[in-house]
Amino acid sequence: MDSGSFKKVFDKYYDNIRNFLYYRSGSIEVAEDLIQDVFLKLWENREKIREESVGGYLYTIAANLIKNHYRRNEISYHFLNSLTQKHNTESPEYLLELQEFDRHLQQVLAKMPEKSRDVFLMNRIDGLTYADIAGRLQLSVKAVEKRMHKALSFLKEHLDIKI
Amino acid sequence: MSEQGKSRKNKERPPEDLSSRAMEMAGHYRVPAQRSREEAWAVLQEKIRDRKQETHPVKSRRLPRRVFSVAATLLLLVAAGTWLLFSTVTVTTPRGKQTSITLPDGSRVTLNADSRLTRKRFFFGRKVRFSGEGFFRITKGAGFRVITPEGTVTVLGTAFNVISREKTLDVACYQGRVEVAPAKEKHPVILKKGEGIKIAGDKVNNYNLKEEKESPSWEQGLFRFRDTPLQEVLNELERQFDIRIEYEGTDERHYTGSFRNDSLEKALQMVCIPMDLEYIIRDEHTVILKPAE
Secondary structure (H helix, E strand, O other): OOHHHHHHHHHHHHHHHHHHHHHHHOOHHHHHHHHHHHHHHHHHOOOOOOHHHHHHHHHHHHHHHHHHHOOOOOOOOOOEEOHHHOOOOOOHHHHHHHHHHHHHHHHHHHHOOHHHHHHHHHHHOOOOOHHHHHHHHOOOHHHHHHHHHHHHHHHHHHHOOOO | OOHHHHOOOOOOOOHHHHHHHHHHHHOOEEOOOOOOHHHHHHHHHHHHHHHHHOOOOOOOOOOOOOHHHHHHHHHHHHHHHHHHHHOEEEEEEOOOOOEEEEOOOOOEEEEOOOEEEEEEOOOOOOEEEEEEEEEEEOOOOOOEEEEEOOEEEEEOOOEEEEEEEOOEEEEEEEEOOEEEEEOOOOOOEEEOOOEEEEEEOOEEEEEEOOOOOOOOHHHHOEEEEEEEEHHHHHHHHHHHHOOEEEEOOOOOOEEEEEEEOOOHHHHHHHHHHHHOEEEEEEEOOEEEEEEOO
16 A cells, blocks of 8 residues: 555545544544554555555554553443434424433443444444445454344343333 | 343333334434544644654663753753744734735745734644634645634645634635635535635535635735625724724624725725715724714
């Protein structure tokens, strides 16, 4: 990979890798900080990496960096939600209910095991297909499906409980 | 399955709906990013540049005997290094004045009244912080960035006008290409020669420059307005002549016209006559405007 394609790779993967780091840490500062190290590593090794496998490479570096450099306490999410920001036609009760559900969902997501949560969020927020996710996380598509099912079961079980 | 999971408090829906509801809601989630991709790219470029200058670490050896003086020297070096890294230079224009500055890379900026430009003293990095209005003529080379509270403008050897005032960012491209990355949005916008964009909170207006011009007319002291809210015109009058305008009237109207900044009386006439206003110059720094009788 040459310097010209480096920018293309950056443009293609930056948002998703930053999101991935956020999913794993719950901190946007950590995510935006560590992602610099991810791409620095890519830059230093750019001659050795083939463009086809760069996605898997980036996610692997990201996962390693998070594991080593970030002591995981309890994480909590602060996703922005365009649904709860629309305060026009909906009744206040409906909006309140949406916000309740949103809050609850983000809490449950924070408790979900990493393996299934990665897949769930990469699919719903990054909009990646199972095939994309499989390539980036170095899994089979079947394995991705299984993790997605696990995520949905986890959600069913935990969302039903009112806190 | 836990016992709690089996009870359905207040929900008529079967469990399947909850997970699909969750799927649906999560689809609307966005990560609360604080930095745009272009800003991150700029930061990365600096780190790469810094890496290239890094020397190899020295092999560790036994500590010298005079540890305290070494520590003191180190502290001084760190302090000096920090000052070197972060020391900035700022140019400010007051009301009633314009000024022109040249940057270390040869780029030139003309500042309109009441504007401010800041750069790092020693590590210029082709990056400035800016607020107010300025016309930028940038020399060719790797990305030059103008950072304003409302967004970052990135360019490559070009000329453009930036207005960053009152939570508004207005960029017009006069030469080459300009990239505007609003602070709040995901997607940067690219402007070509003759195109402009005005971002005020959630409102975004794309516009075209009316004539083939090389630079905005305010550099020659001429201020033109087209369908501009009257209050903005009055604000520019205040800036150009360093006065305060007390306006007794409604602010809703729009003004199309121009004034020069060489004579206050003439400028006031240019604005007041078409708008049916009267002006009273109370003293050197105060003007009162009200609807004509």
